[in-house]
Amino acid sequence: MTRKQFTVCAVVMTLGVLVGAVVGMPQSLPDATEHKSVWRTLDTLHKAASEADGETYFNLFAPDAVFIGTDATERWTLDEFKAFAEPRFDAVGGWTYTLKPGTRKIRIEGDIAWFDELMQNEKYGTCRGSGVLRKVESEWKLEQYVLSLTVPNDVALAVVELIRDADPQQ
Numbered sequence: 001m002t003r004k005q006f007t008v009c010a011v012v013m014t015l016g017v018l019v020g021a022v023v024g025m026p027q028s029l030p031d032a033t034e035h036k037s038v039w040r041t042l043d044t045l046h047k048a049a050s051e052a053d054g055e056t057y058f059n060l061f062a063p064d065a066v067f068i069g070t071d072a073t074e075r076w077t078l079d080e081f082k083a084f085a086e087p088r089f090d091a092v093g094g095w096t097y098t099l100k101p102g103t104r105k106i107r108i109e110g111d112i113a114w115f116d117e118l119m120q121n122e123k124y125g126t127c128r129g130s131g132v133l134r135k136v137e138s139e140w141k142l143e144q145y146v147l148s149l150t151v152p153n154d155v156a157l158a159v160v161e162l163i164r165d166a167d168p169q170q
Contacts, residue, residue: 038106038113038133041140043099046119052094054086062134062141070124070149072170097121097129111135118150126150 041060048057058078061067067081068074076084088094097119104117116130131145151159164170 034108038140046097049094050096052089054089060142062143065142066144068146070147
């Protein structure tokens with residue numbers, strides 16, 4: 001093979017790899033601005049909760065939102081969650097969950113965003129927040145928020161036994 005033939009072959013192979021990579025890419029990559037907007041919405045949610053700012057906090061939820069808490073009975077519509085949380089905001093001043101650096105993951109496709117994150121809470125330790133946001137007009141609103149306690153695998157069976165002791169229906 002001559003040097004010219006080798007060069008042509010190398011160029012064709014490189015172009016083939018590049019075209020294959022581009023064709024395999026997702027059709028729409030989330031805009032960095034949208035990613036930052038979702039990030040800000042979540043930061044605002046946690047800040048408003050820690051400051052017991054119910055107006056800001058609940059305005060970040062879509063009207064048909066669902067909040068799922070750590071207890072198996074805690075699946076609330078927005079109105080039910082407000083009825084539960086507003087008195088606590090007034091009585092105890094809210095709740096503080098601090099984002100653990102490097103743990104927030106966000107995926108955006110069109111007007112829907114999914115997220116999960118690890119947060120630290122003084123009372124409950126490390127927790128996981130996860131959920132779905134939907135873009136309503138020009139704002140990201142929470143459709144679903146799930147707060148979970150994280151349980152290390154090494155102690156999971158012991159925790160399950162404690163739960164069964166507390167609630168034989170489990």
